[in-house]
Amino acid sequence: MERTLVILKPGCLQRGLAGEVISRFEKRGLKLVAMKMVRLTDEVLDVHYAHLKDKPFFQWLKDGMMAAPVILCCWEGHCAVQVVRDMAGATRASKAVPGTIRGDYSTSAQENIVHTSDSPENAAIELERFFVESDYCFYDSPLDAFKYAPDEI
Ligand code: IDP
Ligand code: MG
Numbered sequence: 001m002e003r004t005l006v007i008l009k010p011g012c013l014q015r016g017l018a019g020e021v022i023s024r025f026e027k028r029g030l031k032l033v034a035m036k037m038v039r040l041t042d043e044v045l046d047v048h049y050a051h052l053k054d055k056p057f058f059q060w061l062k063d064g065m066m067a068a069p070v071i072l073c074c075w076e077g078h079c080a081v082q083v084v085r086d087m088a089g090a091t092r093a094s095k096a097v098p099g100t101i102r103g104d105y106s107t108s109a110q111e112n113i114v115h116t117s118d119s120p121e122n123a124a125i126e127l128e129r130f131f132v133e134s135d136y137c138f139y140d141s142p143l144d145a146f147k148y149a150p151d152e153i
Contacts, residue, residue, distance in 0.1 A: 002080040005126040007115035010068035017105055018071055021114060024087060025075050029147045034074035034135045040065050057110060064110055072130045078152040081123050088116045
């Protein structure tokens, strides 16, 4: 099954929204297989947001991501990357549809609550960036048969 990275950004933690956001992924049927709270560094953010390094907001973005701890989560499930991405909503939260995480909790382009991987390929790269093998917990999900068709497990 597919795995994806979610980062609950500093604003999510500071505003007391972490439980709410985690709960949404749980209720959708995604399985939490790794989780840790860390402070991100300038070095790792240079790599994580390398595609934005020439943007005028790059330093603000990095400062925002270092302003408080973040919670790193790995969620597993059928089509997890796209499902989680769609649940997050548009990057520019003022344009995000109500019902999405960003559309419900933010109007900011920068302080938009969550990071989500944008493709299975990038999910694999990003998970390797933040987690080591021993961070993962493997456990049975007895409800899988009630959540998925046989070819989706
Ligand atoms: P994504 O988080 O939806 O994948 P990206 O384009 O990868 O969007 O941008 C990464 C992060 O950079 C965004 O989540 C947001 O925090 C920030 N960002 C993107 N575009 C802007 C902008 O125009 N102004 C301010 N911050 C931005
Ligand atoms: Mg992105």
